[in-house]
Amino acid sequence: MDILLFKKGQVPELVTELAALPEEGFVWLDFERTADAPWRDWIEHLTGIALFEQHVSDSLNATHTSYYDGAADYDQLIFQGLAPDSGDALISERTAAFFLFDRLLVTIHAVDNPSFAVIRHRFKEQRQKSPARPANLMHLVLDTMVDRYLAVRPALSQRIETLQERLLDPRDPFDDWKELLARRREIRRLIMICEDQIDAISAWRDGSNRPLTSGMLVRTNDLIEHVDRVLDHARMQEKDIESAVQLHFSSVAHRTNEIMRILTVVSAIFLPLTFVVGVFGMNFVFMPELKLHYGYYITLGSMVILAAGLLAIFRWKRWI
DSSP states (O other), X not given: OEEEEEOXXXXXXXXXXXXXXXXXXXEEEEEEOXXXXXXXXXXXXXXXXXXXHHHHHHHHOTTOOOEEEEOSSOEEEEEEEEOSOBTTBSXXXXXXXXXXXXXXXXXXXXXXXXXXXXXXXXXXXXOXXXXXXXXHHHHXXXXXXXXXXXXXXXXXXXXXXHHHHHHTOTTSOOOOHHHHHHHHHHHHHHHHHXXXXXXXXXXXXXXXXXXXXXXXXXXXXXXXXXXXXXHHHHHHHHHHHHHHHHHHHHXXXXXXXXXXXXXXXXXXXXXXXXXXXXXXXXXXSOOGGGGOTTHHHHHHHHHHHHHHHHHHXXXXXXXX
């Protein structure tokens, strides 16, 4: 647990003990989601407010989707962020819970959620301006979480482009459909996360019992716009995959048609030749052509002329 004390015009102070909320400024209690995290006791001790059991249960759910719910004394926001890159997966969710009071912000998040450590480090290095209200601090954390989505876009685009090139490469038949389906599921998951995020932030902006300032409304709208950019990019990537798959099957069908056309032309040329061979291969005794001295050469030449004539007709018709 980290306790940061914020006062106007001062650098945030990291304290180890806090008996009550200060008369000036506000407090940020940052907890990691563990079985023995006493965040609920701290809230009741500092504010005298008892949380709804459903809110407590949702905050302990590490896979809960983003949503907002307001109470008379506080706002609760569940927000899904991205975890550090793990293996081959780009989209790995980590849910964080925010409890917003008038002079207190409580956050509960996974141990490996990097966004909160980034914010604390910025405050420590004095590279981040101290927010004036708990709502501004919550926006700052949310914005950092969304920035990780923006960072995912180049890597996701690169993977999709690689799959597209492999799909359309005629020299290397594509057979890794499991990877393609995994990337498509990854994009669909990102789309659903972004949609839930937009709904949650919009609901907090419009339904909070603590009216946001005009400047905070602008920042909140900007945050929604950032998420919307990721959502548009994910939808575009999904369409690109579908288009690549359609082009792949169109290309396969085109190659198949080309092969079938060539085989059909070859069959059409050899069909009359086979007929001639079959006629002269019949074992009748009275076949006058069998007595001709040059019958073999005449027949063979006729077959060559017939084949060449058919080939010329096919080329004239542009069938080959």
